[in-house]
Every structure is written in C-alpha cells, then in structure tokens.
Amino acid sequence: MSATPTQAEISAALSRWLAPGSILSQPEDVRPFETDGLSSYRQLPYVVVLPQNEAEVQAVLRYCHEASIPVVARGSGTGLSGGALPHAQGVLLSLSRFMRILDIDVLARTARVQPGVRNLAISEAAAPLGLYYAPDPSSQIACSIGGNVAENSGGVHCLKYGLTVHNLVKVRAVTMAGEIIELGCDALDSAGYDLMALITGSEGLLGVITEVTVKLLPKPQKAQAILAAFDDIEKAGQAVASIIAAGIIPAGLEMMDGPATRAAEAFVHANYPLEAEAVLICESDGTPEEVADEMARMQAILENSGAIETRFSQDEAQRLKFWAGRKAAFPAVGRLSPDYYCIDGTIPRRTLGAVLKRIYEMSHEFGLEVCNVFHAGDGNLHPLILFDAAKPGEFERTEAYAGKILELCVEVGGTITGEHGVGVEKINQMCIQFRPDELATFHAVKAAFDPEGLLNPGKAVPTLHRCAEMGRMHVHHNHTAHPDLPRF
Amino acid sequence: MQNTLQALMDQVRNAHATATPLRIRGGHSKCFWVAADAPQELDLRPYSGIVDYEPSELVITVRAGTPLSEVEALLRQQGQMLAFEPPHFGPTATLGGAMATGLSGPRRPHVGSARDFVLGVRMIDGLGRDLSFGGRVIKNVAGFDVSRLMVGALGSLGVITEVSLKVLPVPAFEITLEWQLQEAAALTRVNEWGSLPLPVSATSLQNGRLRARLSGAEVAVRAAMRQMGGEPVADGELWWQSLREQRAAFFETERPLWRLAVKSTAAPLGLSGALLTEWGGAQRWIASDHAPAQLHKAARDAGGHALLFRGGNPARPQLGALDPVLAQIHRRLKHAFDPKGILNPGLPGNF
Ligand SMILES: Cc1cc2nc3c(=O)[nH]c(=O)nc-3n(C[C@H](O)[C@H](O)[C@H](O)COP(=O)(O)OP(=O)(O)OC[C@H]3O[C@@H](n4cnc5c(N)ncnc54)[C@H](O)[C@@H]3O)c2cc1C
Numbered sequence: 001m002s003a004t005p006t007q008a009e010i011s012a013a014l015s016r017w018l019a020p021g022s023i024l025s026q027p028e029d030v031r032p033f034e035t036d037g038l039s040s041y042r043q044l045p046y047v048v049v050l051p052q053n054e055a056e057v058q059a060v061l062r063y064c065h066e067a068s069i070p071v072v073a074r075g076s077g078t079g080l081s082g083g084a085l086p087h088a089q090g091v092l093l094s095l096s097r098f099m100r101i102l103d104i105d106v107l108a109r110t111a112r113v114q115p116g117v118r119n120l121a122i123s124e125a126a127a128p129l130g131l132y133y134a135p136d137p138s139s140q141i142a143c144s145i146g147g148n149v150a151e152n153s154g155g156v157h158c159l160k161y162g163l164t165v166h167n168l169v170k171v172r173a174v175t176m177a178g179e180i181i182e183l184g185c186d187a188l189d190s191a192g193y194d195l196m197a198l199i200t201g202s203e204g205l206l207g208v209i210t211e212v213t214v215k216l217l218p219k220p221q222k223a224q225a226i227l228a229a230f231d232d233i234e235k236a237g238q239a240v241a242s243i244i245a246a247g248i249i250p251a252g253l254e255m256m257d258g259p260a261t262r263a264a265e266a267f268v269h270a271n272y273p274l275e276a277e278a279v280l281i282c283e284s285d286g287t288p289e290e291v292a293d294e295m296a297r298m299q300a301i302l303e304n305s306g307a308i309e310t311r312f313s314q315d316e317a318q319r320l321k322f323w324a325g326r327k328a329a330f331p332a333v334g335r336l337s338p339d340y341y342c343i344d345g346t347i348p349r350r351t352l353g354a355v356l357k358r359i360y361e362m363s364h365e366f367g368l369e370v371c372n373v374f375h376a377g378d379g380n381l382h383p384l385i386l387f388d389a390a391k392p393g394e395f396e397r398t399e400a401y402a403g404k405i406l407e408l409c410v411e412v413g414g415t416i417t418g419e420h421g422v423g424v425e426k427i428n429q430m431c432i433q434f435r436p437d438e439l440a441t442f443h444a445v446k447a448a449f450d451p452e453g454l455l456n457p458g459k460a461v462p463t464l465h466r467c468a469e470m471g472r473m474h475v476h477h478n479h480t481a482h483p484d485l486p487r488f
Numbered sequence: 489m490q491n492t493l494q495a496l497m498d499q500v501r502n503a504h505a506t507a508t509p510l511r512i513r514g515g516h517s518k519c520f521w522v523a524a525d526a527p528q529e530l531d532l533r534p535y536s537g538i539v540d541y542e543p544s545e546l547v548i549t550v551r552a553g554t555p556l557s558e559v560e561a562l563l564r565q566q567g568q569m570l571a572f573e574p575p576h577f578g579p580t581a582t583l584g585g586a587m588a589t590g591l592s593g594p595r596r597p598h599v600g601s602a603r604d605f606v607l608g609v610r611m612i613d614g615l616g617r618d619l620s621f622g623g624r625v626i627k628n629v630a631g632f633d634v635s636r637l638m639v640g641a642l643g644s645l646g647v648i649t650e651v652s653l654k655v656l657p658v659p660a661f662e663i664t665l666e667w668q669l670q671e672a673a674a675l676t677r678v679n680e681w682g683s684l685p686l687p688v689s690a691t692s693l694q695n696g697r698l699r700a701r702l703s704g705a706e707v708a709v710r711a712a713m714r715q716m717g718g719e720p721v722a723d724g725e726l727w728w729q730s731l732r733e734q735r736a737a738f739f740e741t742e743r744p745l746w747r748l749a750v751k752s753t754a755a756p757l758g759l760s761g762a763l764l765t766e767w768g769g770a771q772r773w774i775a776s777d778h779a780p781a782q783l784h785k786a787a788r789d790a791g792g793h794a795l796l797f798r799g800g801n802p803a804r805p806q807l808g809a810l811d812p813v814l815a816q817i818h819r820r821l822k823h824a825f826d827p828k829g830i831l832n833p834g835l836p837g838n839f
Pocket of ligand 1: 036037072073074075076077078079080082083084095115136137138139142143144145146147148149150151152153154155156203204205207208209210330419420456
C-alpha cells in the first residue's frame with residue numbers, strides 16, 4: 001500500500017476482525033483518547049481500536065504492519081510523559097477491555113492478569129489470601145499493569161520492595177508484526193537474553209503487552225509510620241542519608257517541603273505541622289518486633305538530625321492519615337494554581353540539599369512557584385511547578401524551568417526520569433543524558449523488535465538529527481548548559 | 489585507567505576491523521562453565537578499581553576487572569553487601585565476570601538476582617565504542633534498560649567495563665534451621681513459607697534434609713524461629729557458603745551437573761541421580777547421566793529451562809531451543825551490538 005489509508009479504509013479493513021463497537025473514528029468518539037496524564041500535549045487519534053482479546057490485537061497489528069500504519073498502545077492513560085499521546089495518522093490501540101485477573105497461584109505467589117487490570121485491583125484480589133502486589137504508584141487506583149510494565153513504574157514502597165521490573169515473572173506481548181512473544185518464565189530466570197527486563201520501561205516501543213504475571217508478596221504483619229518535621233530542608237535531607245547509612249531500609253521514606261505540606265494540609269487535614277520547612281514520612285513494616293526495633297532506631301536518628309517534632313502513628317487509621325496528604329499531594333498542589341507541571345528527575349541522595357536549593361533559586365529566576373514532594377529514599381524528585389496556561393508565555397517558561405531542573409539532575413550524576421518515562425516530554429533532555437552512539441544503540445534495540453519503527457514512533461528516543469539540531473541551537477544562542485558534557 | 493580503557497577499546501576496534509574473534513576474560517574462575525572459542529584474549533583484569541562508593545547512597549561503581557573479593561571486603565567494612573551473593577568459584581573472580589555470567593547465590597529468591605541490583609553499565613560494544621547506560625541512582629527509566637540486558641549475556645553483546653550496583657546492609661542477625669522432610673513435603677513447606685511474612689533468606693533441600701536461613705533484626709528472627717520450629721544448625725553460614733561456591737560434597741560428582749531452573753512449586757521431577765534443591769524449589773541441581781533432551785523436557789514441563797553446568801559433553805548448544813520469534817530477536821540484538829560476531833563466539837548466549 002502506498003498512500004496512507006483513510007480512516008474509513010482502516011475501519012473497514014479492521015472490521016473483518018473486530019466487532020463494530022471496537023473501532024472508533026468519529027471526533028466525538030476519539031476525543032477521550034487525545035491526551036494522557038500530560039494534558040498539555042493533545043492529538044486526536046486517527047482511529048481508535050478497542051480489541052477484546054489477544055487474537056484481535058494480533059490482527060490489528062498485522063494489518064497495520066502491512067499497511068505501514070503507526071500504532072500507539074494505551075492503558076489507562078495516566079502516564080505523565082505523553083507516552084500514550086496518539087499519532088495523527090496512526091491507530092490508537094486501547095487495552096481497556098483487557099480487564100481480567102486470569103489466575104492467582106497462592107502457593108507460587110503469582111498473579112496472571114490481563115494488561116488493562118488496574119494496579120490496585122491486583123492487590124485487592126490477593127488481599128483475602130494475605131498477599132499483595134508491592135509496586136504502588138500514587139495513581140494505583142487508575143493505572144493499568146500493562147502501563148506499569150511499559151513505564152517500569154515505582155511507588156512509595158519501592159526502596160524496599162523494588163520497581164515493577166523487580167516484581168515480574170512473565171510478560172506476554174505481541175510484536176508489531178503480529179507475533180506473540182513470551183518473556184521470562186515460571187522459573188526465576190529464563191534462557192537467553194533478559195528480554196523481560198528490556199521490555200520493562202520500553203514505553204510501548206517494543207511490543208504490545210497482552211498478559212503479565214506478577215510476583216505477590218505476603219502482607220507484612222504490621223506497618224507503622226513516623227512523621228518528622230524539620231525547620232530546614234537540608235537537615236531533612238541529611239536525616240534521609242543518616243537513616244540509610246545506619247543500615248535501615250525503610251518501607252517508605254518520603255519528603256514534602258513546606259509549601260507542599262501546607263497545600264496537602266489544606267486539602268486533606270492530616271494535621272501536618274504547618275510551620276515545618278520539610279516533613280519526612282518514614283514507614284517501617286514487618287513483624288511487630290521488627291517494627292518496634294526499627295521505629296526506635298529511626299526516631300533516634302531523626303532527632304539527632306534536628307527534627308523539631310516526631311510523631312508515631314498510633315493505629316492503622318493514623319498511619320493512613322499520615323500518607324493521605326502525601327498521596328494526595330499532586331491534587332492538593334493543583335488547588336493552588338490553575339495548572340502545575342510535574343518533574344521526575346532522580347539524583348544521588350547526597351546532593352539533595354544542594355539541588356533543592358538550586359531549584360528554589362531558579363524558581364525566583366523564572367518567576368514561577370515550586371513545591372516539592374518526592375521519594376526521598378530513592379532520590380527521586382517531583383518538583384511541581386505552578387503556572388497558568390492561560391497567561392501567554394507562562395507554559396513555555398515552565399517548560400524551560402523544567403528543562404533546567406532536568407539538566408541539573410544529569411549534572412549532579414542523576415537522570416532525567418526516575419519513573420514517569422521520557423515519552424514526548426523529555427525527548428530533548430535525552431540528548432543531554434546520552435551521546436549519539438548510545439542513542440544509536442537504542443534505535444538498534446528498537447529495530448530488533450520493530451524494524452519498520454511503527455510502534456509508538458517518535459517517543460522515548462530522539463533521532464540523532466533532532467539532537468544535532470538542538471545542539472546547534474544551544475551553541476547558536478551561546479548558552480550551552482553544560483559545556484563539559486560530550487556533544488557532537 | 490583512561491589509558492587502560494583506551495587500550496581495550498583499541499583492541500576491540502582492531503578486532504572489529506579485522507573480524508578477529510575475541511575471548512573476553514576476567515579471573516578465569518568460571519571458564520569451566522563458559523569458555524569462548526577464540527584465539528585472541530581481551531583481558532579485563534588491568535581495568536580494575538572502585539570508581540565511586542558512598543555507603544549512604546547504597547550504590548557502588550566498580551571497574552569490571554576488580555576482584556569480587558575486594559569489592560565484597562570493602563562493602564563489609566561499611567556493613568553492606570552484594571545481596572545477590574554472586575558465586576566466586578575461585579579467588580580470582582572479577583566483578584565483570586560475575587555480571588556477564590549473571591549468577592546469583594542462595595539469597596536470590598528473597599532479595600533479587602544480579603540483574604535486579606544493576607543500576608548502570610559502561611561497556612564497549614562490538615564496534616569498539618565506549619557506551620554508558622543506566623546510571624548511579626536507584627531509579628532511572630531514561631532509555632531502554634540496556635544495563636540489565638548485559639547481565640547474563642556472557643559478554644556476547646558487549647565488554648562490560650564498569651558497573652554500578654545497588655548494595656544492601658548486612659542483616660543484623662542470621663541463623664540456620666534444619667528439618668527432616670522428604671522432597672514433596674519439603675517443597676510444599678518452603679513455598680508455604682513464601683506466603684507468610686517470615687524473614688527466610690535461603691533454603692536448601694538434599695536427602696530429606698531441609699535447611700533454611702533466617703535474616704533480619706534479632707527480635708524478628710527469634711520470633712520466626714518459634715513459629716517455624718526446626719533445629720538450629722551450628723555451622724549454618726559455612727553451609728550457605730559451600731552452596732554458593734559449589735564446594736559442598738554434592739558438587740564433587742563425576743557425572744554431568746545440570747542446573748534446572750523451574751517453577752518453585754513444581755512437583756518432584758522424578759529424575760534419577762543426585763539432587764540438591766535451592767531457591768525455595770526454583771533451582772534444582774541434578775548430577776545425572778540423563779540424555780540432555782530429557783532434562784530439557786523435564787525443565788520445560790516444570791515451567792523453566794535446563795543448562796549443563798559442569799562436566800558432560802561440551803557439545804553445543806547447552807541451551808534448550810528458543811522459540812523462533814524470540815531467536816530472531818536475539819540474533820538481531822546480537823547483530824546490533826556486535827555486527828561482526830567477534831565477542832565471545834561459541835558461548836551459549838551467542839545466537
Ligand atoms: C496523579 C498521578 C500520580 C502518579 N504517580 C506515579 C507514581 O507514584 N509512580 C509512577 O511510576 N508513576 C506515577 N504516575 C504515572 C503513571 O500513572 C504511570 O506511568 C502508569 O504506569 C501509567 O499506566 P497507564 O495504564 O495509565 O499507561 P498509559 O498512560 O496508558 O501509557 C503509558 C505508556 O505505556 C504504554 N503502554 C500502556 N499499555 C501498554 C501495553 N499494554 N503494551 C505496551 N505498551 C503499553 C503506552 O504506549 C505509553 O507509552 C502518576 C500519574 C498520575 C496522573
């Protein structure tokens with residue numbers, strides 16, 4: 001086929017395999033799919049398909065492969081980097097009908113589920129068996145397990161329990177050519193290269209995930225949290241390093257700065273200390289003996305690090321209350337301003353104080369407010385920049401500020417994305433983090449799965465051309481951010 | 489060290505230009521298992537040393553030629569460890585070799601494998617290019633996860649030159665317990681433990697003797713002991729060491745030693761020969777003269793795969809056949825990283 005088929009042609013062709021209600025192309029029908037969690041980027045899909053089973057996914061992909069039509073997979077659309085942003089001439093393949101938990105193997109502690117199953121639904125189904133699925137992104141009531149695999153999502157408990165990649169047993173996927181691959185196996189490793197690790201975090205570029213088998217863990221007997229307030233964010237940063245240095249791996253170790261704490265308090269009334277410049281939530285889980293021991297040690301460290309107040313959760317209700325504000329921090333900050341922009345860089349923990357200081361300084365330079373809520377234990381920052389998209393130029397200024405923060409993360413030895421992925425959002429910063437040979441390697445990996453480059457094209461990995469253009473632009477304006485970094 | 493790295497890159501570049509196969513070597517400690525078929529050696533031992541280690545970051549960055557024993561000794565001083573307990577198989581083992589083989593020891597099912605602890609890799613690909621993937625931070629999703637792809641690839645996709653690893657604190661307290669239990673019952677028992685919040689950190693099962701190691705805060709371990717019963721074993725740590733290093737009497741066998749990685753709950757495989765089961769039932773060592781095809785089938789039926797580990801007929805392939813679609817992806821990846829096929833030809837990871 002030569003010219004791009006029309007929407008009607010695509011719909012007609014696909015109706016050979018899919019039920020009529022499974023193919024959408026009217027603007028009012030495809031509108032709900034025009035954006036994911038990064039709503040500043042919008043694109044109406046050409047055609048949306050909602051297959052019901054793996055055979056239909058195969059049929060869609062085979063057809064699109066033959067006809068050279070780009071395909072973008074979509075789970076729940078909560079991604080924060082525009083990974084599921086539709087392609088203007090492409091098919092948007094929604095996995096939203098893949099909602100079944102296929103099997104829970106109690107003795108082997110695994111759950112085999114379809115990709116559209118919500119993260120939290122797995123833990124809910126496993127709860128009566130005393131088991132749960134550990135990675136818990138804040139979006140867990142909505143995001144799909146297929147999306148979690150595609151993004152290698154993390155959560156507040158991943159310092160101790162690992163990211164998605166550490167909690168998978170098997171992944172089944174369909175390649176762009178419509179062929180089924182099974183990665184991983186029921187054993188703890190599989191023959192050949194570790195393609196399961198490779199597809200995890202691949203942002204829908206290598207295959208469409210149709211089934212996931214996850215590891216389940218026994219629910220800890222007890223969990224308890226300490227809320228610690230600091231009058232100085234650097235002291236809080238130091239406390240985080242001291243806890244880890246003491247050989248403790250808390251179940252959760254999260255930080256909110258003053259502005260974020262006050263926003264969260266106004267929203268959920270968790271009784272947070274309002275005068276604090278930083279609040280740490282440290283959680284311990286395990287047997288009651290273990291928790292008591294760890295809590296005492298953490299309290300001593302927090303106090304030695306200059307905490308002005310430490311509070312223990314006295315019961316489960318209070319523990320959940322401590323977390324309520326943290327988990328609702330994004331919407332809470334959202335109430336302060338018409339729009340906010342969430343950043344996801346990771347830094348070595350030892351640079352926490354210095355990086356936060358620089359972020360505040362830049363906030364003044366750009367004239368934009370910022371709040372910080374983040375996974376302190378992992379060094380994964382989530383600065384939230386407040387802006388008003390209705391004000392001319394403010395979004396552009398926000399993006400520029402965000403870009404500077406990400407460059408700073410790379411400069412101190414970190415990365416531009418800890419868990420939200422590159423998508424379309426951070427594609428330019430990829431040119432800063434990686435050199436051309438490395439980017440070329442990524443393209444070669446992509447080609448090993450999808451030689452024609454039809455699956456989620458233009459996302460996650462920039463073309464060398466794009467980076468070269470960017471490089472030229474920076475030099476032209478004579479403000480290359482990091483002259484010491486290798487360029488080309 | 490920059491010069492040493494440059495020399496390694498030059499050697500790979502020349503090899504690429506002249507299509508000369510290279511045998512990548514570290515400490516030669518694992519050559520009984522994996523020995524490449526190439527006359528020219530690429531010796532990583534000179535490229536050694538710790539690049540960066542900050543205990544409060546839980547991250548260490550090490551050059552590939554660094555002796556594993558040196559890395560572990562340094563971590564010990566700070567009360568930390570490589571939690572996946574990589575086997576050394578001799579005093580010369582290097583960190584690069586541990587990563588390329590991707591082997592993990594007794595603690596693996598409870599904390600994760602070698603690849604689970606890898607945060608970043610610096611490598612030379614088959615074109616002689618110096619590439620870095622991942623990083624030195626615990627969470628990083630920028631770009632495809634090439635670092636983890638390198639683990640267990642046996643050098644066939646690139647020469648690992650530096651690795652950043654997540655490390656963990658050494659448990660405050662450990663104890664080993666023992667029970668007399670036949671295979672089927674013991675397999676059920678270890679899997680049941682897995683569903684309970686118990687601090688189990690290793691298991692083994694041989695000749696009706698089940699052993700488990702518990703690790704953690706002393707109060708927690710003592711509470712678990714009361715719950716689990718069993719008899720304390722005096723020389724527990726020696727036992728786990730002897731499994732990790734394959735120095736236990738079981739491994740002194742004349743017969744071919746096979747590793748069967750299977751679903752932990754798989755019923756006894758019913759194969760003749762000596763059997764030692766680790767990893768909560770998921771790793772079963774069999775010293776046996778069975779035909780390879782039979783072992784591959786038994787492993788596949790039990791949800792996993794088999795590998796000839798020591799002895800036997802070294803004729804390739806040691807791996808069971810891959811599904812054709814996957815095999816094609818493997819070949820394309822190999823070609824992308826090493827277009828002339830010069831890196832460690834003849835290894836089971838080479839497709
Ligand atoms: C309020 C809020 C809080 C969040 N908190 C966290 C957090 O704590 N930690 C975290 O890691 N993330 C967080 N996120 C981001 C997001 O929820 C995760 O990235 C999540 O994994 C995306 O899942 P999804 O089903 O919504 O995927 P989508 O947004 O639909 O897609 C994301 C990417 O995955 C691909 N994809 C989706 N399904 C498939 C499939 N079946 N096969 C192949 N590719 C597929 C898409 O093409 C796209 O590239 C948060 C988001 C929001 C809105």
